[in-house]
Amino acid sequence: MAVHDSVVDAIGGTPLFRLSRLGAGLAAPVYAKAEFLSIGGSVKDRAALSMVLAAERGGLLRPGGTIIEATSGNTGIGLTIVGRRRGYRVIAGVSDRSAPEKSDILRAYGAEVVVAPTAVPIEHPDHLFQVVRRLAAQIPGAWLADQYDNPANPDAHVRTTGPELWGQTGGRITHFVAGVGTGGTISGTGAHLKQASGGAVTVVGADPESSLYGGGDGSPYFVESIGHFLHPGTEEDRWPVSFHRDVVDRFERIPDRESLLTARRLAREEGLLAGPSSGTAVAAALRVARDLGPQDLVVVLLPDSGRSYLSKLYNDDWLRRWGFLEEPRTAAGAEPTAAGAEATVRSVLAGSGPGGAPGRLPVVGSDATLAEALAVLRGVPGGVAPVVLARPARPYGISATEVLGSVSAAAVDRALAGGHAKPGGPVTALLGPALPTVGIGEPLSSARAVLGPDHHAALVLLDGRAAGLVHRTELGG
Numbered sequence: 001m002a003v004h005d006s007v008v009d010a011i012g013g014t015p016l017f018r019l020s021r022l023g024a025g026l027a028a029p030v031y032a033k034a035e036f037l038s039i040g041g042s043v044k045d046r047a048a049l050s051m052v053l054a055a056e057r058g059g060l061l062r063p064g065g066t067i068i069e070a071t072s073g074n075t076g077i078g079l080t081i082v083g084r085r086r087g088y089r090v091i092a093g094v095s096d097r098s099a100p101e102k103s104d105i106l107r108a109y110g111a112e113v114v115v116a117p118t119a120v121p122i123e124h125p126d127h128l129f130q131v132v133r134r135l136a137a138q139i140p141g142a143w144l145a146d147q148y149d150n151p152a153n154p155d156a157h158v159r160t161t162g163p164e165l166w167g168q169t170g171g172r173i174t175h176f177v178a179g180v181g182t183g184g185t186i187s188g189t190g191a192h193l194k195q196a197s198g199g200a201v202t203v204v205g206a207d208p209e210s211s212l213y214g215g216g217d218g219s220p221y222f223v224e225s226i227g228h229f230l231h232p233g234t235e236e237d238r239w240p241v242s243f244h245r246d247v248v249d250r251f252e253r254i255p256d257r258e259s260l261l262t263a264r265r266l267a268r269e270e271g272l273l274a275g276p277s278s279g280t281a282v283a284a285a286l287r288v289a290r291d292l293g294p295q296d297l298v299v300v301l302l303p304d305s306g307r308s309y310l311s312k313l314y315n316d317d318w319l320r321r322w323g324f325l326e327e328p329r330t331a332a333g334a335e336p337t338a339a340g341a342e343a344t345v346r347s348v349l350a351g352s353g354p355g356g357a358p359g360r361l362p363v364v365g366s367d368a369t370l371a372e373a374l375a376v377l378r379g380v381p382g383g384v385a386p387v388v389l390a391r392p393a394r395p396y397g398i399s400a401t402e403v404l405g406s407v408s409a410a411a412v413d414r415a416l417a418g419g420h421a422k423p424g425g426p427v428t429a430l431l432g433p434a435l436p437t438v439g440i441g442e443p444l445s446s447a448r449a450v451l452g453p454d455h456h457a458a459l460v461l462l463d464g465r466a467a468g469l470v471h472r473t474e475l476g477g
């Protein structure tokens with residue numbers, strides 16, 4: 001067993017496991033690189049160490065200095081472990097979409113955590129990137145790690161992850177599959193593998209279906225830390241310098257549900273408890289392997305551990321609430337039985353449109369006038385509709401995170417009659433609270449519970465996206 005003077009010396013050197021259960025029936029073997037076994041729990045330890053050492057060499061980070069970074073958590077953990085060991089103060093800016101457990105871990109290792117909202121355009125002063133830039137300018141001796149634009153991030157993988165995989169597979173690797181966040185992992189590892197194999201290794205990006213990297217519409221998705229999402233108010237869409245797109249041969253675009261359910265299979269069937277981005281990567285690797293033969297060898301990288309996501313991806317109630325899980329809930333120890341299961345929201349939604357088609361989703365854009373809102377609301381039972389961020393029509397529907405609030409016909413009528421508003425005025429002036437939400441696989445009793453005494457309708461979620469409205473009158477009970 002290796003003995004180290006410091007945990008920092010133990011970064012990297014992670015094992016490779018064959019996915020024999022998930023890959024059963026495939027001719028090509030699929031191996032997983034278990035980066036969650038790294039000292040800080042993720043692949044980002046490698047980039048963190050590489051960036052700190054480069055900053056010290058370049059004179060950007062000196063004794064008594066402060067390391068600052070905008071991080072989904074994992075880079076912050078790596079930077080905190082490396083930084084605190086080397087005597088620096090560390091400040092991590094974390095987005096409010098990131099799992100709360102990640103911030104707790106950062107604090108445990110000695111970082112100061114600043115939380116910033118995701119739901120603002122990148123140019124907004126409250127955006128995470130602007131917040132950390134301001135801090136870096138204000139604090140003397142501060143260095144912004146800037147993993148998105150720091151060449152030491154992909155370089156970590158050119159020097160470590162790539163050579164490890166080439167060595168561990170004895171040069172037999174033919175396909176490398178990884179998610180793309182900053183792009184450091186795929187760019188550096190992919191570059192080394194292509195160089196070592198004389199260009200023979202195929203590099204595949206595993207991307208959330210609506211992410212812009214793989215050709216999606218840039219609307220929000222639920223898998224954290226990978227892909228590229230675009231707030232509708234963003235003026236200039238800039239991709240990270242750490243992402244070298246010429247290294248990626250193609251993308252596999254994976255819907256959120258497939259990512260989340262694949263991660264759960266990975267834990268249950270292979271004993272590998274990994275995060276949602278690992279689910280995306282493994283789902284992509286299985287698709288890649290389907291077309292390959294026994295002479296091929298696929299490696300997929302698992303960036304972090306599932307322990308940080310126990311309250312989300314590994315929590316059945318959370319999955320059901322966002323419409324990712326539809327199997328009936330069962331009492332402890334009982335087998336699920338179709339006969340005993342209570343009817344779900346899907347059964348109501350399915351038949352509520354014309355001819356039994358899925359129910360219509362009345363939506364008012366945030367750029368609508370009150371007159372335009374009324375035109376939508378007139379046809380809606382109960383006269384209430386969600387108001388969503390103004391944006392062009394998107395093929396993947398409206399993410400639950402894009403819903404700003406609701407508007408009711410009664411409120412508009414009242415304001416117009418009272419002379420408080422004009423028909424050409426903005427709907428946002430009369431924005432009411434967001435409608436309660438219910439997952440499409442939840443029982444009708446859950447829908448009744450979220451309505452409580454005050455609401456007429458609930459927004460139904462399917463795979464985290466708005467699928468329709470259910471009204472009190474449709475719920476029985």
Ligand SMILES: Cc1ncc(COP(=O)(O)O)c(C=O)c1O
Pocket residue numbers: 042044072074075179180181182183184185186224225226275277278303304
């Ligand atoms: C869980 C997880 N998956 C994937 C990635 C993407 O890795 P990269 O930034 O090297 O593209 C990250 C990066 O932070 C991550 O934290």
